[in-house]
Structures are given as structure tokens and as C-alpha cells.
Amino acid sequence: MPVTLDDTKRIALGQKLADMKAVQELIMSGEQMLISAIPDQEITKRLQDFLQDDQKNMGVIDTVIVQYGVQGQPNQSAQKMIEQAQQMMQSSELTVFEKTSQLELLKHKQTMTGLLIHKCAQVVGADVMAAISPLNAVNFDNRAHQEQLKGVLEVLGTRELTGQEPDQGFWGRIQDAVAALSGVAGSVVTRSDDEMSIRDIIRMDHAKTNTLFTEIGGSNDPQKIQEYFGQLYKDLSAHAEAEEQVVYPAVRSFYNDTQELYDEQAEMKQMLQQMQSLSPSNMDDFKSRVKRLMDVVGDHIRQEESTMFTAIGNNMSHEQEKQMATQFKEAKSRLQQEMAASK
Numbered sequence: 001m002p003v004t005l006d007d008t009k010r011i012a013l014g015q016k017l018a019d020m021k022a023v024q025e026l027i028m029s030g031e032q033m034l035i036s037a038i039p040d041q042e043i044t045k046r047l048q049d050f051l052q053d054d055q056k057n058m059g060v061i062d063t064v065i066v067q068y069g070v071q072g073q074p075n076q077s078a079q080k081m082i083e084q085a086q087q088m089m090q091s092s093e094l095t096v097f098e099k100t101s102q103l104e105l106l107k108h109k110q111t112m113t114g115l116l117i118h119k120c121a122q123v124v125g126a127d128v129m130a131a132i133s134p135l136n137a138v139n140f141d142n143r144a145h146q147e148q149l150k151g152v153l154e155v156l157g158t159r160e161l162t163g164q165e166p167d168q169g170f171w172g173r174i175q176d177a178v179a180a181l182s183g184v185a186g187s188v189v190t191r192s193d194d195e196m197s198i199r200d201i202i203r204m205d206h207a208k209t210n211t212l213f214t215e216i217g218g219s220n221d222p223q224k225i226q227e228y229f230g231q232l233y234k235d236l237s238a239h240a241e242a243e244e245q246v247v248y249p250a251v252r253s254f255y256n257d258t259q260e261l262y263d264e265q266a267e268m269k270q271m272l273q274q275m276q277s278l279s280p281s282n283m284d285d286f287k288s289r290v291k292r293l294m295d296v297v298g299d300h301i302r303q304e305e306s307t308m309f310t311a312i313g314n315n316m317s318h319e320q321e322k323q324m325a326t327q328f329k330e331a332k333s334r335l336q337q338e339m340a341a342s343k
Contacts, residue, residue, distance in 0.1 A: 007227060009124050013117060014065075014072030017132075020113050021061050022074040023106060026082050028054050030089050030103045037096055043152050050145050057138045059326075063196060066329045067131040067204055069235050071340050097156040104149040107142050114139040126215060127231060130208040134196070197321035198247065199309050201328055205239045206301045213294045217287070225280040229290070233272055234339060236297070240265045242332040250324060255311040257303070264300040271296065 031051045035044050065071070074082070088094060088102050114135050121128040158166040196204075212232040219225050244262065252258040271293045280286045312321065 007230070009120075010070050010128070010231070011072065013120055013124065013128065014068060014070035015075055016072075016113060016117055016120075017061070017065050017068060018072040019074045019078040020110065020117070021058070021065065022078060022082055023110050023113070024054065024058050024061055026085055027103065027106050027110065028058070029086075030099070030106065033089060034096070034100060034103065037099070038156075040155070043155065046148055046152065050148075053141045053145070057141055060134050060138050062333075063201065063204075063329060064132050064135050066333050066336070067134070067201075067208065068128065069131065069231065069238065069336060071333075071336050095156075095160055097153065097160050100149065100153055100156055104146060104153060107146045107149060111139060111142040111146060114142065125228070127208050127211040127228070130204070130211045134204075196325055197318060198324040198328055199312060199321065201325045202239075202243075202247070202304065202309075205235070206305065209235060209239075209297060209301070213290070213297075216290050217294075220283065222280040222283065225283075225286070229275070229280065233276060234336070236268065236272060238332050238335040238339065240269060241335050242328050245331045246324060246328045251308060251311060251315075254315040255308055257307060261300065261303065261308070264296065264303075268293065268296050268300065 028051060031047050031054065035047045035051070038044055038047070085102060085106060089099050094102075117132055117135060118139070121132050154166050158164065209232065212228050212235070215228045216225050216232070219228070244265065248258050248261060271289070275286070275289050275293070278286055278289070316324070
């Protein structure tokens, strides 16, 4: 299938997500540097909390990239900005206040990038919105960190310029501002306090798959159907292979119907291969094939989310589920990269 205009939009969003991941790495290294450079226990405790949030959020960004399914690399301007920021953070000529200012700017950039991705996803497609939804947690934390960094900068700046302490009432104002973020209208900024388990990740895959089926069924534009099916093909292929590499071998010892899941996915893969070379211009035939595929995938999803999920919940700890989620994401990312390289 040829590349469409909407494919280029998806590629651009993939690149923007790659930019966000690279900036996240820079933010964490900057926080670690400031923690060792600032003797104030109140400030270092806040920075340590930021770092803990950001380490969690790096996992969230990785999840979003894998769920999105379009691998990208940071663009040249982002790479240049990161190199310049690294030099500034490492410079002996800048004060701690100036370096903390750079961290606040990076947090602002990360917030705006996250919000931009959210807005673009609303335009590009419902399946993209389903994929990037965990990014909302990162958006919340970055905005909350920005508010707290204002207080940190007030302390550091006052000390550097006057040698005296600022009015301590500002910490209360900062906490009020952070609390107010929880009331932001809509779902652009929300909080998530825990890492995702394997059931959470698989459920997200299923939701995106169902969204793509809905988009195909609701369109009569062959180009749009081609775009949606292309994404569906990539998503289902990577999802199935990752499950067969990571999930099914792990659950086979306590889930008696594992072989049935393998068999269902074998049928699904065969149907995908048969449809890959077909043109959506023959609308009736293509949509009837999509409907048959949807029925097979739907039965498979229902089995996983009912009996397999129950078996996982009864036989695995939450920590084991999170570990499996990490392994699943790594396998899926590797498969996505292999598919992109084989084009």
C-alpha cells in the first residue's frame, strides 16, 4: 500500500514522540545534577520527587510510543537543542539558579509538546487518541513540576542576588497552584499514580484495535480505509507476535486454553496476509473481509479479557504483571522496528 497524506501526519507525530523521549532523558539528567549541586534539603527533596515522577513518566512515554506503533527519531532541531541544553547544564559559568531556569524551560517545552501531541491526535484519528491517552499523566506531572519550580527559582534567585531568604509564604501558594491543576477541564491533564500491568497494556491494544475497526466500518473513502487498515495490520501483527513471545509462554502453566489463543491468532494472521495485497477500492468485498476479521479478533479479545485475565490475576503478583508489561513493550517495540526496516 502506498504512503498517504495521513501516513505522513502519523510519521510526524511519531517523530514528535521521539523528541519528547529525548527531552525526558535530558530532564532526568538535569535533575540528578541539581540534586547533587543544591545543599538545601527542601529543594533537593522536591527535585528527588520530580526525578521519581520522571522515571515513571519515561516508562509512560515508552508505552505511548509502542501503543502508537509508528517508530520515529528526534528531528535535527530537537537534537541540537538538547546538545545546547546539556552544555549549559554542565557549564561551570552558569549559577545554580540559571541551571534550574533551564530545567524549568525544559519542563515547559515538555508540557507544550505533550499538549500539542494530544491536540494533533484529535485531528489525525480516534485510534491515535486511544494510543496516546497515557501521555495525559506526563502532562499533569510536568505542569505540576513547573509550578513548584517557580518556588525553587524564587528561593535560589533571592539567595544569589541578596544573600537573604525570600518570604516563605510562597510554598503555600505553589501547593495551591498544583492542587488547582486537578480541576483542569477535560482530559488533557490527568494524574496516574501507578505503572501499567500487562492486563492494562493488552487492554489498551484491544481498545485501539476496536477503534480502528470502527473507523474502517464508518468510512467510504478508500484512501482513509487504506490508512486505517495499514495501521490495523501493523498493530495486530506486532501485538500477536509479542503475546506469543512473552505472554502465552508465561501463562501456559496455569491457563488451560492457551493453545486456543495461539490457534486464533494463527487464523487472524492468515486473514491479515490475504487482505494486505487487496485494494479497498473494491469496497464491498474489502469491508466484508474486514467484518470477518473483526469477528475473529473480537472473539479472541473477549477470551483474553475474561478467562485469561482472570487467570493472570489469580496467579501473578502485581509486580510480576508490571515486569511482564515491560517485556511485552520491549518485544513489541522491537517487532515494530523490524517491520519498519523491512518496508
